[in-house]
Amino acid sequence: EVQLVQSGAEVxxxxxxxxxxxxxxxxxxxxxxIGWVRQMPGKGLESMGIIYPGDSDxxxxxxxxxxxTISADKSISTAYLQWSSLKASDTAMYYCARQSVYCSxxxxxxxxxxxxxxxxxxxxxx
Amino acid sequence: QLVLTQSPSASAxxxxxxxxxxxxxxxxxxYAIAWxxxxxxxxxRYLMKLNSDxxxxxxxxxxxxxxxxxxxxxxxxxxxxxxxxxxADYYCQTWDTGIWVFGGGTKLTVL
Numbered sequence: 001e002v003q004l005v006q007s008g009a010e011v012x013x014x015x016x017x018x019x020x021x022x023x024x025x026x027x028x029x030x031x032x033x034i035g036w037v038r039q040m041p042g043k044g045l046e047s048m049g050i051i052y053p054g055d056s057d058x059x060x061x062x063x064x065x066x067x068x069t070i071s072a073d074k075s076i077s078t079a080y081l082q083w084s085s086l087k088a089s090d091t092a093m094y095y096c097a098r099q100s101v102y103c104s105x106x107x108x109x110x111x112x113x114x115x116x117x118x119x120x121x122x123x124x125x126x
Numbered sequence: 127q128l129v130l131t132q133s134p135s136a137s138a139x140x141x142x143x144x145x146x147x148x149x150x151x152x153x154x155x156x157y158a159i160a161w162x163x164x165x166x167x168x169x170x171r172y173l174m175k176l177n178s179d180x181x182x183x184x185x186x187x188x189x190x191x192x193x194x195x196x197x198x199x200x201x202x203x204x205x206x207x208x209x210x211x212x213x214a215d216y217y218c219q220t221w222d223t224g225i226w227v228f229g230g231g232t233k234l235t236v237l
Binding site: 095 | 158162185221
């Protein structure tokens with residue numbers, strides 16, 4: 001069974017650093033892109049960026065480039081999302097998700113999100 | 127730039143059917159999409175993937191009441207025999223090399 005299990009809720013002050021995690025199990029962690037998705041209170045889903053744990057190739061959405069760092073440790077099947085200096089506006093629920101793969105004619109392609117983590121609530125308040 | 131457009135809200139009565147629409151922007155009408163459901167106070171859940179030719183696949187345990195179809199740049203999710211726990215936000219999602227894109231979501235109210 002594929003599972004993405006995220007770390008627990010965090011309460012931080014502005015200016016503090018934070019690293020949250022997403023541990024994958026039940027599949028080959030290194031061969032699927034994993035992404036992070038932000039959901040601010042009462043708002044929709046926003047893609048922050050994705051990482052391929054096999055080689056740590058990372059792509060950021062323009063709005064989040066330079067604002068966060070996405071990384072992965074394939075030895076423990078875990079992806080991370082980190083901030084060096086949190087702002088109140090970072091208060092949100094953060095989800096990790098797996099991008100599926102389909103294979104056709106001997107080639108394989110990334111496709112839709114097929115599994116989600118349970119979410120990590122980050123609250124930044126003085 | 128890849129953009130998905132959804133109506134902000136929809137409503138239908140218990141036991142009825144409803145069709146939600148997701149529209150791909152110009153130049154991207156051949157893209158596949160996925161539908162995700164987010165019930166109140168819960169995380170998103172993958173429902174179904176839909177290709178431009180109408181071929182599709184479902185997530186684990188998704189009932190047959192959920193179906194999808196395509197027409198041009200529009201992708202549809204139809205929910206039949208509406209139940210109270212179908213009341214949720216529904217997001218369409220697509221992808222390209224290195225990027226994920228979400229629609230703004232449709233809030234479905236079951237009357």
